[in-house]
Amino acid sequence: MFIIRSGMAGWTIQSLIDKRMRVTAYCHNSRCNHNKVLDLLAIRDKLGPDAPAMADDLTPKLYCEKCGGKAVGLIYAPPTTGVNPYARNSNGS
Numbered sequence: 001m002f003i004i005r006s007g008m009a010g011w012t013i014q015s016l017i018d019k020r021m022r023v024t025a026y027c028h029n030s031r032c033n034h035n036k037v038l039d040l041l042a043i044r045d046k047l048g049p050d051a052p053a054m055a056d057d058l059t060p061k062l063y064c065e066k067c068g069g070k071a072v073g074l075i076y077a078p079p080t081t082g083v084n085p086y087a088r089n090s091n092g093s
């Protein structure tokens with residue numbers, strides 16, 4: 001058993017929600033290429049707010065809803081609104 005130090009490691013579901021992080025899951029099946037932004041609130045309901053939410057924690061629990069593949073990758077992106085003054089507002093929110 002390793003102890004996770006504070007910092008980047010040790011994110012929980014709730015900390016991702018608090019930081020408004022956007023977590024996108026990608027299917028590694030090159031013939032599928034399905035990707036979808038994860039519903040963190042639904043995951044919190046399922047796993048609890050204190051559940052670890054690093055990629056190594058979540059990917060074993062995920063599978064592609066399109067092809068059923070278990071090879072899923074995650075990309076964590078910080079919120080974009082208000083961070084970069086040069087970023088243009090895309091439609092949506």
Ligand SMILES: [Zn+2]
Binds near residue numbers: 029068069
């Ligand atoms: Zn897939």
